[in-house]
Amino acid sequence: MLKLKLFLLLLFIITLFISHAHSLMPVEAMKPASLCKQNEQVLWSCEMAKGRKLASMCGSKDLDNAHGYVQYRFGRAGQIEMEFPRERVNTQSAFKYARYTRPLVTYLRLKFVTGGFTYTIKDDSDEEEKPPARSADITVKPSGSNAKETTLRCRLPVTGSLMKLEDVVQREDY
Numbered sequence: 132m133l134k135l136k137l138f139l140l141l142l143f144i145i146t147l148f149i150s151h152a153h154s155l156m157p158v159e160a161m162k163p164a165s166l167c168k169q170n171e172q173v174l175w176s177c178e179m180a181k182g183r184k185l186a187s188m189c190g191s192k193d194l195d196n197a198h199g200y201v202q203y204r205f206g207r208a209g210q211i212e213m214e215f216p217r218e219r220v221n222t223q224s225a226f227k228y229a230r231y232t233r234p235l236v237t238y239l240r241l242k243f244v245t246g247g248f249t250y251t252i253k254d255d256s257d258e259e260e261k262p263p264a265r266s267a268d269i270t271v272k273p274s275g276s277n278a279k280e281t282t283l284r285c286r287l288p289v290t291g292s293l294m295k296l297e298d299v300v301q302r303e304d305y
Contacts, residue, residue, distance in 0.1 A: 164176055164290045165185060165187040165189065165290055165291075166185050166186075166187040166189065166204040166205075166206065166208065166211060167187055167189035167190075167204070168189070170191075170192065171189045171190060171191060171192065172189070172190050172191070172192055172194065172295075173187065173188075173189065173290055173291050174187075174188040174189065174190050174194075174201065174291050174292075174293070174295045174296060175187070175188040175241075175252070175254065175289060175290065175291040175292060175293050175295070175296075176188065176289065176290040176291055177267050177285030177286065177287075177289040177290070178285065178286045179283050179284070179285065179286070180283075180284040180285060180286050181283075181284075183207070184205065184206055184207055184212075185204075185205070185206065185207065185208070186203070186204070186205050186252070186269055186283070186285070187203070187204045187205075188201065188202070188203055188204075188241070188252070188291070188293070188296070189201070189202050189204060190202075190295075190299075191219075194299060195298075195299060196223055196298060196299050196300075197223075200219035200220070200222040201222045201223060201226065201296065201299065201300065202214055202215065202216065202219065202222060203215045203243065203250070203252075215243060215245050215250075216245075223299055223300045223301070224300075224301060225243055225300075226241055226242065226243050226296065226300040226301065227241070227242045227243070227300065227301050227302070227303040228240070228241055228242075228293070228296050228297060228299075228300045228301065228302055228303065229242070229302070229303045229304065229305040230294070230297065230305065231305040235257070235258040235259045236256070236257050236258070236259055237255070237256045238253070238255045238256075238305065239253070239254045239255070239292075239293040239294065240252070240253055240293075240303075240305070241293050241296060241300070242303065247273060247274045248271050248272065248273055248274070249271075249272045249274070250269060250270070250271055251269070251270045251272075252267075252268075252269050252293065253266070253267060253268050253269070253270065254266075254267045254289060254292070254293050255267070265287055265288075266284075266285075266287075267284075267285035267287065267289045268282050268283060268284045268285055269282070269283045269285070270282050270283075271283070
């Protein structure tokens, strides 16, 4: 009888440990996957390959082409460096979306302009390549024809998909 009680106690402790194992994960493994708030949907998000910052496209739960809001955020959790647009009114008109697809290939672009800079979020998948190629980055280009652009590469995989914005924001030819 004592052996059975010890076995059950051990089983309980193991079950308790497993159910709380996530709290024993390193802080790195528990980092947020986006800069979106709990009451928002994560439309697209990635961690930068350098600097451990995040870029996220967040939207209200009721987002469509006439309701809700969509915002780009950049920075770290609790320390957002950039949020566009600042106001959450008519945000759908602040972005332009483009998509190119053919079998095994999808190129997605989301573009916006603020503060004299053009931001282009790219999320590309090309399974025709051997091995298949996947990339995501953000290009920032200052106004002016001679301006040099900066590209911030994302770590893969990204969270979400820019396709969620296809019927929400303005379309642009690829």
